[in-house]
Amino acid sequence: MLLEIKNLHANIEGKEILKGINLKVNIGEVHAIMGPNGSGKSTLAQVLAGREEYEVTKGEIIYNEKNLLELSPEDRAREGVFLAFQYPVEIPGVSNTNLLKTALNEIRKYQGQPELDAMEFLSLIKSKMKLVELDQTLVSRSVNEGFSGGEKKRNEIFQMAVLEPKLAVLDETDSGLDIDALRIVANGVNKLKSEKNAIVVVTHYQRLLNYIVPDFVHVLYKGKIVRSGDKSLALELEEKGYDWIKAPSDSVEVA
Amino acid sequence: MENTLDIKKIYLSHFADFEHSLNGGKSHPIHQLRKSAISNFSELQFPTTKEEEWKYTNISPLLKHSFEPAKRIFKDTEIKVNHYLFDKMEHSLIVFVNGFYSKELSKIKDLPRGVIIKSLADAIKEDHPIVNQHLGKYADFKNHIFTSLSSAFVQDGAFIYVPDGKVVEDPIHILFLTFAGKNKIFIQPRNLFVAGKNSQSAIIEHFASLAKDDIYFSNSVTEIVTEENAFLDHIKLQEESVQAFHIGRMDVHQERNSNFVSHLISFGADISRNDFNSRFNGEGGESMLNGLFLVEGNQLFDAHTLIDHAKPHCNSHEHYKGILTDSSRGVFNGKVIVRKDAQKTNAFQENNNIILSDNALVNTKPQLEIFADDVKCSHGATIGQLDNDAMFYLKSRGIGDDKAKAILIHAFASDVVRYIKVNPVRDYIEGILKSKFHEDQ
Ligand SMILES: Nc1ncnc2c1ncn2[C@@H]1O[C@H](COP(=O)(O)OP(=O)(O)OP(=O)(O)O)[C@@H](O)[C@H]1O
Ligand SMILES: [Mg+2]
Numbered sequence: 001m002l003l004e005i006k007n008l009h010a011n012i013e014g015k016e017i018l019k020g021i022n023l024k025v026n027i028g029e030v031h032a033i034m035g036p037n038g039s040g041k042s043t044l045a046q047v048l049a050g051r052e053e054y055e056v057t058k059g060e061i062i063y064n065e066k067n068l069l070e071l072s073p074e075d076r077a078r079e080g081v082f083l084a085f086q087y088p089v090e091i092p093g094v095s096n097t098n099l100l101k102t103a104l105n106e107i108r109k110y111q112g113q114p115e116l117d118a119m120e121f122l123s124l125i126k127s128k129m130k131l132v133e134l135d136q137t138l139v140s141r142s143v144n145e146g147f148s149g150g151e152k153k154r155n156e157i158f159q160m161a162v163l164e165p166k167l168a169v170l171d172e173t174d175s176g177l178d179i180d181a182l183r184i185v186a187n188g189v190n191k192l193k194s195e196k197n198a199i200v201v202v203t204h205y206q207r208l209l210n211y212i213v214p215d216f217v218h219v220l221y222k223g224k225i226v227r228s229g230d231k232s233l234a235l236e237l238e239e240k241g242y243d244w245i246k247a248p249s250d251s252v253e254v255a
Numbered sequence: 256m257e258n259t260l261d262i263k264k265i266y267l268s269h270f271a272d273f274e275h276s277l278n279g280g281k282s283h284p285i286h287q288l289r290k291s292a293i294s295n296f297s298e299l300q301f302p303t304t305k306e307e308e309w310k311y312t313n314i315s316p317l318l319k320h321s322f323e324p325a326k327r328i329f330k331d332t333e334i335k336v337n338h339y340l341f342d343k344m345e346h347s348l349i350v351f352v353n354g355f356y357s358k359e360l361s362k363i364k365d366l367p368r369g370v371i372i373k374s375l376a377d378a379i380k381e382d383h384p385i386v387n388q389h390l391g392k393y394a395d396f397k398n399h400i401f402t403s404l405s406s407a408f409v410q411d412g413a414f415i416y417v418p419d420g421k422v423v424e425d426p427i428h429i430l431f432l433t434f435a436g437k438n439k440i441f442i443q444p445r446n447l448f449v450a451g452k453n454s455q456s457a458i459i460e461h462f463a464s465l466a467k468d469d470i471y472f473s474n475s476v477t478e479i480v481t482e483e484n485a486f487l488d489h490i491k492l493q494e495e496s497v498q499a500f501h502i503g504r505m506d507v508h509q510e511r512n513s514n515f516v517s518h519l520i521s522f523g524a525d526i527s528r529n530d531f532n533s534r535f536n537g538e539g540g541e542s543m544l545n546g547l548f549l550v551e552g553n554q555l556f557d558a559h560t561l562i563d564h565a566k567p568h569c570n571s572h573e574h575y576k577g578i579l580t581d582s583s584r585g586v587f588n589g590k591v592i593v594r595k596d597a598q599k600t601n602a603f604q605e606n607n608n609i610i611l612s613d614n615a616l617v618n619t620k621p622q623l624e625i626f627a628d629d630v631k632c633s634h635g636a637t638i639g640q641l642d643n644d645a646m647f648y649l650k651s652r653g654i655g656d657d658k659a660k661a662i663l664i665h666a667f668a669s670d671v672v673r674y675i676k677v678n679p680v681r682d683y684i685e686g687i688l689k690s691k692f693h694e695d696q
Contacts, residue, residue: 049651077653089648093666102662103652110653142666143648159652 001062002027002167002198008059010047017043019223020059025167028195032209032234033202035220036242041202042086044220045171049083050076063167077103078110080166084156084173086202091143096155099143100125100162107163128161132188150181157188168192169200174208186211206238219245265321267297270407273324285379285409288391292406299400311586311618312528312557317500322441322472324408325353328434332359339430339463344679346425347372349413352432354442356411364425369418372427375445376411385416390447393478393506401502405443405476412445412475415458419451419482426457426488426677433462433499435469446477450485450513457488457677462503464496472500473524479505481513483537488516490680494687495524497552504530509569511537516545518675519558519575520684522691523550523583527557533571534563535597546575547671549691550583557586564597567627571601576671577608578664579615589634590622597627604634609641609667611660661692 003025010018017040025031033041047054048061050073061068064079071079091099104124105115116124129139132154144152153173160168170189174182189212193199201212209217209231217233218225219242227233227245237245270293280286301318302309328334336350349372350360356374363372371378371385378386390409396402413429431444448458462473473495481487495501501524507515519529533542548556562571577585587606608617621634641663649659668688675681 049647051647072656073647073650074653074655074659077651083651085648085651089642089644091642091645091648091663091666093669094649094662098662099649099652099654102658103649103654106655106658107653163652 001025002064004062006060006062008044008047008061009057010043011055011057012043012053016057017054017223018047021220021223021225023218023225025198025200027166027198029198029216030193030212030214031198031200032214032217033200033220034204034217034234034237036246039220040223041220042171045083045086045169045202048076048081048169049073074106075110077163077165078107082160082163082165082168084153084160084168084170086171086175088144088152088156090145090147092145094143096139096141096143097125100159103159104162125162128158131161131191132158133184134158149176150178153177153185154181154188157185161188161192164192166197167200168197169202171202172204173201174203174205182208183211206234209234221246262301262318262321263297266404267293269324273408280379283379283382284387285390289407289409292396292403295396296400296403296407299398299403301400308559308588311584312526312555314500314526314528317472317526320439320470320472322439325355325440325442327355328352334360334432334434334465336360336430336432339432339461341428341677341679341683344426344428344677346428348428348430349373350430350432351411351413351444353434353440354411354431354444367421367423370421370423371414371416373414374411375409375414375447378414383414385449386414386447389449389478389480391478393480393508394476394504399504401474402476402504405445405474405504408443409445410443412447414446415448415456417450417454417456417485420453421451422454423456426459426680428459429461431460431462431473431475432465433469433471433473433496434465435471435496436466439470439472441472441474444473444475446475448477448479448487450479450481450487452482453484454482455486457490459490459492459677459680461492461494462501463494464499467496468498469496470498471496472502474502475504477503477505479507479515481507481509481515483510484512485510486514488676490518490520490675490677491529492680492684493519493521493523493527495522495527497523497525497554499524501527503528505532507531507533507542509533509535509537509540509542512539513537514541516543518671519544519546519548520672521546521548521556522687523548523554523556525553526555529558531558531560532563533561535566535569538566538568540566540569542569542571543674544571544573544575545671545674547578547668548576548585549578549668550585551580553582555584555586559586559588559590561590561592562602564591564593564600564602567596567598567600569597569600571603573604574671575606576667577606577617578611578668579608579617580611582612582614584615585617585619587617587619587636588622589620591624591632591634593623593625593627593630593632595626598629600627600630600632602630602632606636607667608638609664610638611641611664664692665689
């Protein structure tokens with residue numbers, strides 16, 4: 001098993017957001033996490049990546065036989081965890097290439113691999129650029145600065161392509177994309193998908209799942225996974241909305 | 256330990272010795288400047304934090320030392336200057352060791368006809384008319400004790416004159432090297448740059464210490480005149496000893512349509528104070544002031560800038576940035592005066608600071624005094640930490656904490672450094688930044 005989340009509880013600013021998450025992800029699998037706004041999907045993603053602002057109060061996360069919660073954010077990345085941010089951060093003055101070169105070499109160093117020289121790095125990013133149809137000018141610009149929403153999302157997938165994670169968590173990478181951009185992003189992800197990694201996509205929309213076909217679909221609601229199923233669950237949600245799932249679990253809470 | 260009064264007496268007695276050593280120099284017109292400056296000095300008191308202009312900069316540590324006037328070092332050829340030169344740069348180099356011109360270490364290139372790069376001492380000796388015309392005219396010493404001191408001890412420094420219409424292609428590198436050792440010395444470089452009509456040139460004033468922690472006092476004054484339509488690019492790079500005191504002043508007098516660019520890159524001293532005053536004396540002038548300072552330990556950096564929009568249709572653009580760690584202090588005071596007749600003025604000012612520790616502190620104060628009504632002026636100041644979201648983003652990509660910090664600090668600094676057009680100087684500064692933050696390890 002690549003990832004096992006057991007009874008995870010997490011707070012932000014004293015408020016409990018995650019209230020007992022259980023999730024198992026095997027290598028080679030694609031999981032989709034859906035759920036209404038504010039249900040805790042991004043919180044889960046950020047906790048996986050190690051954002052310090054979230055306080056884990058209970059539960060554990062085993063990743064690749066390690067206690068993930070004990071690792072720093074950078075060590076998680078070096079162990080192969082990647083988060084595509086729902087809202088990628090703009091960093092003026094730091095070029096995409098500089099970020100990626102530093103990141104890649106830090107990861108390689110950690111994994112005991114030799115660092116790439118400038119030439120090797122350039123040819124690597126050239127081939128990865130094609131994957132998400134990013135052009136050179138964007139790649140050499142400051143990280144996400146002045147990028148359109150779609151460009152930012154493609155840039156996240158481009159970074160994923162270069163860093164080749166074992167576990168990629170894509171937080172609403174499809175939101176705000178037109179259908180062409182969606183296709184580019186989804187195709188990129190599909191090319192990166194393999195028997196050696198696993199992908200967790202957080203999404204509101206079934207249309208992404210037409211391209212990236214999940215093995216499992218989970219519904220997160222009020223900090224808990226309230227239902228899991230196969231890809232047909234996503235179709236059902238598309239059709240019926242969340243109310244039929246919300247109602248029973250809300251009543252449970254009242255009771 | 257001496258009190259302020261005694262310190263003044265000591266400087267006065269040094270002046271008496273200095274005057275005595277001048278012999279024939281006493282009849283020179285410049286000596287009038289010295290004499291009125293020293294009598295002004297004797298009337299003034301060293302500033303305390305009670306004075307508005309020195310509110311956050313307590314200079315009492317400077318007044319605890321009795322500094323001796325620097326003496327000429329005759330074996331200066333043994334000093335290795337290579338370390339302080341900019342790689343791959345064709346340029347004229349004029350070196351001063353402890354404030355004295357070193358002919359041996361300097362290397363002046365073939366220059367366009369009429370262009371002068373030389374020691375001010377020599378120019379005074381030759382009774383150069385440009386020197387007599389301009390020296391002491393812009394750096395008013397009336398209420399400034401340090402400028403009075405500088406003017407009283409006027410002796411050496413760089414004199415640069417670019418006649419009308421001349422373009423000096425290669426940058427002019429002025430290196431002020433201090434070699435204090437155990438002697439607590441004071442050096443007072445005095446510079447005069449006159450850029451003639453339609454001329455173009457780039458000047459680098461570079462202050463460096465041979466030892467990282469020598470104690471000395473550098474009190475420098477630079478007067479700059481840009482005649483009509485002249486273009487002058489000025490870089491001041493300060494790499495003083497962390498125990499030194501650097502009081503620096505620059506006065507720029509800009510005539511019609513002239514364009515002056517100033518970069519101040521400072522790694523501080525124990526206390527460093529930089530006064531920058533510029534005045535638009537004709538319409539259509541442009542000036543850009545870029546500043547970056549990085550201080551650590553107990554260093555204090557203070558920049559006081561004054562841009563005087565005395566004439567209409569001038570643009571000034573000022574951007575200072577500070578990076579502070581440990582218990583260091585920063586002061587930025589940016590004054591812009593737009594006089595009654597200075598319509599259509601554009602004045603932009605921004606000061607951003609990053610504080611990397613709980614004990615560092617910045618005092619920033621914009622001061623806009625606007626007397627004209629048809630103007631565009633803006634100012635802003637920020638003091639903050641590194642952006643948490645950006646830090647987390649970098650770390651989530653596998654970049655360690657120190658390196659992520661270094662990358663963000665460097666990006667913050669580069670925002671100033673990238674405007675330096677003289678590439679080798681920019682590379683040199685980038686190199687210092689890189690090694691300061693161990694980014695390359
Ligand atoms: N920094 C914060 N401070 C306080 N509350 C927060 C913070 N971040 C998130 N929350 C709250 O936590 C809850 C879960 O937010 P989260 O972003 O995880 O939801 P989400 O499922 O990703 O929603 P969306 O679909 O809108 O992206 C929300 O109620 C949100 O307001
Ligand atoms: Mg979210």
